[in-house]
Amino acid sequence: MAPPAGGSASVIESPMGxxxxxxxxxxxLMSASGEEVDRDIRDxxxxxxxxxxxxxxxxxxxxxxxxxxxxxxxFGTPAIPTPREGxxxxxxxxxxxxxxxxxxxxxxxxxAQASGERQAFRALGIRSHVAxxxxxxxxxxxxxxxxxxxxxxxxxxxxxxxxxxxxEIIVTVVxxxxxxxxTRHLRDELTHVARVAALGDLTVAITHELNQPLTAIRANAQxxxxxxxxxxxxxxxxxxxxxxxxxxxxxxxLIVRLANLFKRRExxxxxxxxxxxxxxxxxxxxxxxxxxxxxxxxxxxxGLPQIMADAVQLQQVLLNLVRNAAEAMAGIAxxxxxxxxxxxxxxxxxxTVSVEDSGPTIxxxxxxxxxxxxxxxxxxxxxxxxxxxxxxxxAHAGRLWAERRSAGGLLMRFTLPAA
Numbered sequence: 001m002a003p004p005a006g007g008s009a010s011v012i013e014s015p016m017g018x019x020x021x022x023x024x025x026x027x028x029l030m031s032a033s034g035e036e037v038d039r040d041i042r043d044x045x046x047x048x049x050x051x052x053x054x055x056x057x058x059x060x061x062x063x064x065x066x067x068x069x070x071x072x073x074x075f076g077t078p079a080i081p082t083p084r085e086g087x088x089x090x091x092x093x094x095x096x097x098x099x100x101x102x103x104x105x106x107x108x109x110x111x112a113q114a115s116g117e118r119q120a121f122r123a124l125g126i127r128s129h130v131a132x133x134x135x136x137x138x139x140x141x142x143x144x145x146x147x148x149x150x151x152x153x154x155x156x157x158x159x160x161x162x163x164x165x166x167x168e169i170i171v172t173v174v175x176x177x178x179x180x181x182x183t184r185h186l187r188d189e190l191t192h193v194a195r196v197a198a199l200g201d202l203t204v205a206i207t208h209e210l211n212q213p214l215t216a217i218r219a220n221a222q223x224x225x226x227x228x229x230x231x232x233x234x235x236x237x238x239x240x241x242x243x244x245x246x247x248x249x250x251x252x253x254l255i256v257r258l259a260n261l262f263k264r265r266e267x268x269x270x271x272x273x274x275x276x277x278x279x280x281x282x283x284x285x286x287x288x289x290x291x292x293x294x295x296x297x298x299x300x301x302x303g304l305p306q307i308m309a310d311a312v313q314l315q316q317v318l319l320n321l322v323r324n325a326a327e328a329m330a331g332i333a334x335x336x337x338x339x340x341x342x343x344x345x346x347x348x349x350x351x352t353v354s355v356e357d358s359g360p361t362i363x364x365x366x367x368x369x370x371x372x373x374x375x376x377x378x379x380x381x382x383x384x385x386x387x388x389x390x391x392x393x394x395a396h397a398g399r400l401w402a403e404r405r406s407a408g409g410l411l412m413r414f415t416l417p418a419a
Contacts, residue, residue, distance in 0.1 A: 079147035294337035
């Protein structure tokens with residue numbers, strides 16, 4: 001948000017100009033995210049200082065006990081000193097009590113007891129300064145300040161009000177950003193717990209899956225030892241050694257994939273091949289479907305565009321969908337139980353992944369509440385799998401929904417934007 005070019009009217013002095021500034025400032029901050037918020041706050045301070053006819057603007061935040069003050073955003077050299085506990089007591093006391101230090105001419109406007117402040121402002125090269133404290137729940141939360149290093153500057157009551165409005169906007173946006181960060185952290189924690197719980201149910205089946213290559217390695221190693229004892233040449237053992245290498249890789253791959261799924265981690269989006277994500281998940285999906293007496297079928301369209309995604313979280317979505325699909329077919333003949341995973345490009349900029357089952361038709365009351373948190377038809381279920389899956393897909397700027405198949409069963413689809 002660059003300062004306007006030209007014009008002699010100050011936004012601090014002009015109500016109409018200030019109304020425009022507030023509208024622009026709020027619009028830019030409310031639509032910003034992450035580092036954009038910090039950038040737009042700095043731009044707003046720059047415009048506020050420019051239109052006030054000064055060269056510096058800063059926003060600072062109090063520590064929890066209001067014992068210290070730290071500048072978090074600043075245009076130019078900081079306009080607010082950063083006193084620590086025991087420093088600049090007069091200045092901090094003014095702000096803690098909700099007073100605005102209005103220092104038109106420095107150091108002359110400072111009281112005799114403000115010796116530390118006199119040194120601080122001199123060190124910062126500030127000739128004129130104003131600070132407006134912003135409170136929350138009756139307690140000091142932050143401070144917005146403007147300063148001039150060139151000459152004394154008069155500050156009016158209208159100036160105080162308008163600077164305070166800008167400070168209130170900054171505090172509101174910072175609090176919103178912190179709340180979103182807390183929500184994101186809690187969602188990541190819940191996602192991790194749900195993933196570990198889902199994998200915990202697979203422990204016995206996964207142990208069996210891992211035991212197969214380990215047993216094969218042991219048998220082949222023993223056979224190799226016997227053959228060597230009977231004088232068989234090493235070059236004649238190539239096939240059995242290849243089997244050992246293959247089975248050891250299979251076991252290692254399963255352990256690595258399980259470790260990745262169990263690991264606590266934040267969302268990390270990287271360019272990935274969705275088909276490879278499915279293939280990496282295939283061993284676990286096979287284990288899950290076989291546990292329910294079903295078979296897994298993959299229909300992966302080649303040449304799909306890459307997507308920006310967290311592969312582990314996408315595999316968590318697939319695990320939830322495959323598990324639900326497999327368990328939904330418990331009441332039909334084993335030969336008819338099939339879980340199918342399909343990938344297609346629904347447009348040049350979008351990839352769609354589908355998981356469908358051949359189970360019975362689902363009741364209307366159940367279908368309508370599929371994605372409701374804590375709703376489940378399972379005796380031992382938490383009812384969070386689909387709700388968490390939807391939140392993961394939406395965090396990837398995608399969409400997850402359910403469709404009924406004409407032949408019975410469910411078709412779960414989710415879309416992901418191409419990188």
